[in-house]
Amino acid sequence: MIFIRDLKKSFGRRTVVVGLDLQAEPGAVTLLVGENGAGKTTTLRLLAGLGEPDSGIVAIAGHDLRKARSAALAELSFLPQAPRFHPRLTALQVADFYARLRGRPRGTAAQALDQWGLAEFAGMPTGKLSGGLRQRLALAVFTLADAPVLLLDEPGLSLDPAWRERLQQFLTSEARSGRTVLVATHLLGEWEGRADRCLLMSDGKCAAELPPDRLREAFFQRGPLSSDADRPCIAWV
Numbered sequence: 001m002i003f004i005r006d007l008k009k010s011f012g013r014r015t016v017v018v019g020l021d022l023q024a025e026p027g028a029v030t031l032l033v034g035e036n037g038a039g040k041t042t043t044l045r046l047l048a049g050l051g052e053p054d055s056g057i058v059a060i061a062g063h064d065l066r067k068a069r070s071a072a073l074a075e076l077s078f079l080p081q082a083p084r085f086h087p088r089l090t091a092l093q094v095a096d097f098y099a100r101l102r103g104r105p106r107g108t109a110a111q112a113l114d115q116w117g118l119a120e121f122a123g124m125p126t127g128k129l130s131g132g133l134r135q136r137l138a139l140a141v142f143t144l145a146d147a148p149v150l151l152l153d154e155p156g157l158s159l160d161p162a163w164r165e166r167l168q169q170f171l172t173s174e175a176r177s178g179r180t181v182l183v184a185t186h187l188l189g190e191w192e193g194r195a196d197r198c199l200l201m202s203d204g205k206c207a208a209e210l211p212p213d214r215l216r217e218a219f220f221q222r223g224p225l226s227s228d229a230d231r232p233c234i235a236w237v
Contacts, residue, residue, distance in 0.1 A: 007056035018204035034201035040184040048078035077145035081153040083138035087127025112140040
């Protein structure tokens with residue numbers, strides 16, 4: 001599970017996340033959508049421990065990110081929007097490094113490359129891979145963590161339609177196996193009817209929950225935010 005309560009983050013005088021409340025449950029694919037600058041990427045980076053919030057509570061799989069940082073981060077895998085690799089290392093060398101870093105069994109790296117259609121590119125330096133192939137390498141590395149919480153920031157941007165479909169199928173399967181999946185995206189059309197929940201971020205906070213089967217319609221028809229829409233993105237149980 002991902003639990004965020006009253007999260008705040010500013011960069012100098014610019015406030016990016018403003019009292020954000022958010023919850024993503026195991027067994028579900030949760031989308032985080034919103035216009036550019038809404039705070040989606042900053043939120044995911046804070047969840048992944050790549051920045052320090054100014055205030056608020058962040059918990060990953062029951063571990064408070066501030067009080068038990070190592071335990072919390074051990075429970076997640078994060079795919080950033082623009083992953084980078086050393087251009088001289090081969091795809092297999094990169095995957096093998098991350099496999100060993102995560103303590104995965106020998107041979108897991110090659111299996112991950114094969115899963116994402118990269119077996120024939122295993123010996124190619126990452127600097128010579130196309131954008132789509134590099135993104136698939138990033139997904140291979142992402143899956144090596146075998147973590148219960150999966151965070152992805154715009155994972156389909158560099159992929160062709162067939163691999164976007166494969167990615168959605170993979171994430172749905174992972175969610176159905178009990179993992180928590182949180183995806184930040186603006187590809188509303190491709191995700192329509194594919195997610196379990198869709199949370200709208202606006203001006204640094206969670207403004208509403210949109211119907212997953214009518215994402216585009218609900219997103220573009222939504223009017224000015226009302227004062228009673230401050231905290232609708234936590235499912236209280």
